[in-house]
Amino acid sequence: MSKRALITGITGQDGSYLAEFLLSMGYQVYGLVRRTSTVRYERIRHIQDQVTLVPGDMSDQTSLTRALQDVKPDEVYNLAAQSFVQTSWSQPVFTGDVTALGVTRMLDAILMVNPAIRFYQASSSEMFGKVQEVPQTEKTPFYPRSPYGVAKVYGHWITVNYRESYNLHASSGILFNHESPRRGLEFVTRKVTYHAAKIKLGLAKELRIGNLDSQRDWGFAGDYVRAMWLMLQQDSPDDFVVATGQTHSVQRLLELAFDVVGLKWQDYTVQDPAFVRPAEVDLLIGNPEKAGRVLGWEPHISFEQLVQMMVEADLAALKNGELT
Ligand code: NDP
Ligand code: GDP
Numbered sequence: 001m002s003k004r005a006l007i008t009g010i011t012g013q014d015g016s017y018l019a020e021f022l023l024s025m026g027y028q029v030y031g032l033v034r035r036t037s038t039v040r041y042e043r044i045r046h047i048q049d050q051v052t053l054v055p056g057d058m059s060d061q062t063s064l065t066r067a068l069q070d071v072k073p074d075e076v077y078n079l080a081a082q083s084f085v086q087t088s089w090s091q092p093v094f095t096g097d098v099t100a101l102g103v104t105r106m107l108d109a110i111l112m113v114n115p116a117i118r119f120y121q122a123s124s125s126e127m128f129g130k131v132q133e134v135p136q137t138e139k140t141p142f143y144p145r146s147p148y149g150v151a152k153v154y155g156h157w158i159t160v161n162y163r164e165s166y167n168l169h170a171s172s173g174i175l176f177n178h179e180s181p182r183r184g185l186e187f188v189t190r191k192v193t194y195h196a197a198k199i200k201l202g203l204a205k206e207l208r209i210g211n212l213d214s215q216r217d218w219g220f221a222g223d224y225v226r227a228m229w230l231m232l233q234q235d236s237p238d239d240f241v242v243a244t245g246q247t248h249s250v251q252r253l254l255e256l257a258f259d260v261v262g263l264k265w266q267d268y269t270v271q272d273p274a275f276v277r278p279a280e281v282d283l284l285i286g287n288p289e290k291a292g293r294v295l296g297w298e299p300h301i302s303f304e305q306l307v308q309m310m311v312e313a314d315l316a317a318l319k320n321g322e323l324t
Contacts, residue, residue: 008032009079016043018225030071032056058102068113077120088148100154107162118232119170121159124152135287145279171231176243176286180221181313197314200261210275212251219244220301230295243286260311
């Protein structure tokens with residue numbers, strides 16, 4: 001019998017890649033979707049006939065319990081979150097409710113409905129924030145720098161706590177930034193690749209941006225969802241850093257993206273204080289040694305390949321009218 005997986009956040013970047021991956025592994029895939037006045041399933045449009053969508057919201061306990069009762073999953077991947085750091089300062093309570101307490105709601109629903117369900121929590125390198133050591137490992141102390149980072153620290157520890165309190169198979173993946181042509185337009189990688197493509201095609205004149213000096217360990221989302229699945233296939237639950245082990249500045253991202261379209265980033269980029277954050281995370285670089293050793297996981301796409309892939313996808317989407 002094929003396994004059943006429930007993905008929260010299936011309409012997001014990672015949800016769409018994970019759904020594709022689990023379908024390719026022969027899973028029956030279910031996705032939790034919240035009600036919105038405008039339906040936006042662009043990222044899963046190509047697989048919508050192969051997945052089953054169930055209604056629910058991370059802020060509503062009853063809906064999560066019902067979803068588990070109806071779907072009867074073997075595995076739950078909790079990817080739903082208010083996931084944008086900048087928004088977490090303007091909506092700190094909502095971010096805490098969905099990104100932090102939502103994890104407890106799902107864990108509690110698992111406990112009530114079927115404690116044998118395996119659980120994956122989408123933890124984040126933003127938990128390291130003002131980094132206490134370089135590179136960051138599973139043992140590096142957390143020092144979050146945004147309401148989002150704080151909410152993710154809560155989600156991480158409640159996952160560990162339910163594992164230890166109730167013996168749940170609950171694992172936390174501490175994923176460093178991962179990107180793709182499906183990344184939200186507000187995140188810096190996609191913002192840069194989209195604007196480089198738009199400027200090249202004469203559809204925009206400039207790119208307004210914040211801090212050029214911050215450094216991130218950027219990988220490809222398609223590589224990272226494989227690590228999520230591998231965690232739930234282990235005999236014992238655990239926590240894993242998933243990263244490339246390399247870091248690059250926002251300025252390097254600009255250089256690479258504008259290079260792809262044959263332009264100089266300095267001619268089109270304007271620094272705008274509106275995009276500078278109240279508290280910054282200056283440097284993230286992960287050590288994926290444990291994920292390599294225990295899970296046999298490694299990334300396949302380099303940063304340079306990732307940026308090229310994203311610029312080319314944005315050029316193509318702008319040309320064929322999928323993007324404006
Ligand atoms: P996205 O922002 O692309 O997707 C977030 C998903 O969560 C969407 O499907 C969204 O639904 C859903 N969602 C938001 N609020 C609710 C709610 N109240 N109830 C139900 N669903 C909700 O994020 P990513 O795919 O990039 O990231 C997936 C997870 O991994 C997130 O938890 C993120 O914080 C975490 N993470 C991501 C990293 C990255 O670099 N991408 C790094 C480390 C962690 P809708 O479409 O309706 O908005
Ligand atoms: P994050 O690491 O989850 O916050 O991912 P983002 O892609 O939103 O931001 C990565 C880094 O890029 C942060 O240090 C931001 O301060 C920096 N950055 C600089 N300019 C911008 C911008 O215009 N938009 C965003 N989103 N980030 C920017």
